[in-house]
Amino acid sequence: MRSTALKKYQKLESPGLWREAPELQRREVVVAFGEASLTLADPRTETALSHWSLPAVERLNPGEMPALYAPGPDALETLELDDTTMIAALETVRDALASERPKPGRLRGSLFLIGTSLVLLLGMAFVPSAMVDHTAAMVPEATRKAIGRMALADLSRVAGAPCADPSGQAALDRMALRVFGPNPPQLYVLRDGAAKALHLPGHIITLHRSLIEPQESGELAAGFALAEAQRASTADPMEPLLDHAGLRATFGLLTTGRLDPGAVEGYGAELLLAPPAPLAAEPLLARFAEAGIPSSPYARALDPSGEATLALIEADPFARSPAKPVLPDGDWISLQAICAE
Numbered sequence: 001m002r003s004t005a006l007k008k009y010q011k012l013e014s015p016g017l018w019r020e021a022p023e024l025q026r027r028e029v030v031v032a033f034g035e036a037s038l039t040l041a042d043p044r045t046e047t048a049l050s051h052w053s054l055p056a057v058e059r060l061n062p063g064e065m066p067a068l069y070a071p072g073p074d075a076l077e078t079l080e081l082d083d084t085t086m087i088a089a090l091e092t093v094r095d096a097l098a099s100e101r102p103k104p105g106r107l108r109g110s111l112f113l114i115g116t117s118l119v120l121l122l123g124m125a126f127v128p129s130a131m132v133d134h135t136a137a138m139v140p141e142a143t144r145k146a147i148g149r150m151a152l153a154d155l156s157r158v159a160g161a162p163c164a165d166p167s168g169q170a171a172l173d174r175m176a177l178r179v180f181g182p183n184p185p186q187l188y189v190l191r192d193g194a195a196k197a198l199h200l201p202g203h204i205i206t207l208h209r210s211l212i213e214p215q216e217s218g219e220l221a222a223g224f225a226l227a228e229a230q231r232a233s234t235a236d237p238m239e240p241l242l243d244h245a246g247l248r249a250t251f252g253l254l255t256t257g258r259l260d261p262g263a264v265e266g267y268g269a270e271l272l273l274a275p276p277a278p279l280a281a282e283p284l285l286a287r288f289a290e291a292g293i294p295s296s297p298y299a300r301a302l303d304p305s306g307e308a309t310l311a312l313i314e315a316d317p318f319a320r321s322p323a324k325p326v327l328p329d330g331d332w333i334s335l336q337a338i339c340a341e
Contacts, residue, residue, distance in 0.1 A: 014083035016040070018049065021076045021149055023161055031079065033089055040079065047173050050077060054093055056142055074146035074258055076153070131247065135254045136238040141202075144238060147259050148202025151241060152188065155206070155268030159193035163209065168338025171331040178326055179222045179291050185229060189338050193272045196301075197224040199232040201241060209339050218326030218335070223298025226287045231277050244270055281311035289317035292324050 012033040017026040018040050029049060032039040038052040052071040060068040066082035069090065081087055139147070156162065163169075168189075176184035185203040189212060198206045205228045211221040241264070242250045249263035288295040296316045299309035306313050313319075327335065 012086060012089050014081065014086040015043070016083075016086075017080040019078045019080075020050070021153060023153060023156065024164055026080070027166065029079075031081065031086060033086065038079075038090075042170055042173075045170050045174070047170060047177075049173070052077075052079075053142065054090075057090065059091075072142045072146065074143060076146065076149040131254070132239055132242045132250055135250050136236050136242060138254065139201075139238060140257075143253075143257060143259075145202035147238070147241065147264070148200040148204045150259070150261055150264045151200045151267055151271075152204055152206070154264050154266070155190070155193075155198070155200075155271060158269045158272060159195075159206075160191035162188040162190060162206070163339035165334075165338045165340055167334040168336075168340070171327060171335040172338060174331055175218055175222065175327050175335065176225075179225060179293065180229065185225075185232075187225060191339055195272050195276075197228045197276075198271050199228040199237050201238045203232075205229065205232075213336050213339070215336075218332055219294055219297045219323075220301055222291070222293045222326045223288070223295065223301070226291055226293060227276075227279060227284060227298065230279055230284050230287055234279070235277065241267055281315070285312065285315050285317065292318075293326065294318040294323050 014031050016029050016031040018029040019026045027049075028043055029040040030043045030046075032041065036054055038054065038057065039048055040050040040052070041048050050071075052069075056072040058070050058073060060070055060078065066080050067087045067090075069079045069081065071077055081090075152162070172187050172189065176187045185199075185205045188204065188206045189209055190206050191209055193208065195206075196208050196211060200206070205225050207221050207224060211224055212218075215221065242253070244267045245253075245259065245263035249260050253259045285295060288298075294316050295312045296319065299312035299316075300306060303309045326332075
């Protein structure tokens with residue numbers, strides 16, 4: 001990228017319309033043009049909703065207005081812009097990136113081809129589980145996010161679309177920052193399904209509405225979110241998804257960098273029926289302590305008698321001293337209405 005282009009556009013901002021997934025409504029956002037990324041933020045709270053890497057941004061309707069962009073070829077997100085200055089900035093920088101930097105798609109394709117060659121050379125030594133492990137380790141973060149959103153869309157078919165009240169979602173985003181700190185996972189609230197909480201590739205965590213609507217505070221929802229984050233850190237969430245997708249789809253991802261959307265079909269229902277993986281008490285308690293969340297509400301929700309979760313109750317880091325509230329009362333009320341029609 002030429003330095004003159006960066007100097008000209010690095011502080012540019014404009015309004016835009018962001019759609020997080022095809023089945024969700026568009027949201028008004030403020031688009032900030034940075035040195036290497038676009039930041040999409042809520043105009044009322046200034047909370048960052050998404051970050052797009054400039055090298056990966058693609059225009060979906062060249063020559064048409066308003067301009068429509070996506071953060072990559074497999075992404076579900078889209079951004080609609082009619083600010084000519086912002087559009088010109090994006091096109092200028094994208095042209096500069098195309099001419100002066102190695103194309104990320106080519107680099108990623110080369111890595112996948114190298115990996116494929118290794119798999120073919122070792123052919124008989126590789127078993128299906130090893131191919132899944134190898135492919136999961138090769139998938140870039142942008143592709144993980146795209147696959148995670150594909151899985152979320154499939155999950156929505158059986159558990160309902162994520163609740164999308166704007167003020168409730170803004171409160172949920174603030175809760176994610178409160179519990180996880182900078183760069184939190186994306187939290188969603190689902191209407192139906194038997195699972196209290198689930199995690200998907202791309203740092204996505206879903207929470208059942210029952211963890212929020214009848215509760216007096218956010219401690220229970222925060223606890224389940226922390227537990228899912230611990231499960232995601234213990235075992236790569238890409239691996240069970242690829243197990244479901246099958247070897248042909250996994251091999252296609254390894255060789256092309258794309259996963260056939262049809263390969264994800266049915267994964268949501270499979271997730272809802274799968275029992276949660278057990279978690280060791282000590283590392284989970286460390287997460288609760290770091291986040292400033294008491295572990296007893298989560299433990300009591302798992303087992304009201306407390307027998308099976310005694311370690312989480314007895315070693316609750318805030319058993320004798322109150323923890324900081326998960327959310328202010330006003331935000332909690334907004335979050336409780338996130339599924340309101």
